[in-house]
Amino acid sequence: MKPWAILASTLLVGLALGVGGTILLPPAIEPYLASALRAPRRPVEGQVIGKQREEGHVLLKVQTDDALILATFTKKVPEIDLLVEQGDSIILALPNTGPFVDDPVIERVTHPRSSQPSDSGRPAPRK
DSSP, rough: OOOHHHHHHHHHHHHHHHHHHHHHEEEEEEEHHHHHHHHOOOOEEEEEEEEEEEETTEEEEEEEEEEEEEEEEESSSSHHHHHHHHTTTOOOOOOOSSSSEOOOOOEEOOOOSSOOOSSSTTTTOOO
């Protein structure tokens, strides 16, 4: 076999392995390396002052003590849309301090309580 054919075939095999590895390998190993690759997250508490549902994602505007954060959720969109409402208190685990956050981890959602107890869960008094 000629030397240029060996060189060309080695180059093509290396190129195929490189392209295939960059496309297929990260999703396959992410669950195993998630804690090592991710930056430490800090919990941030705030109140949801705006919520918008669009095709394929949910936007939450969260007011914290320090700043205003726009959180975009593209994973588990129907679940987050049902869980979080405007006026709720929320704790997010954020990897950075920027105003725009993509898919933050929701640690806790607290719904505001009304000032007077409702009678909807109590049976009617007998006469």
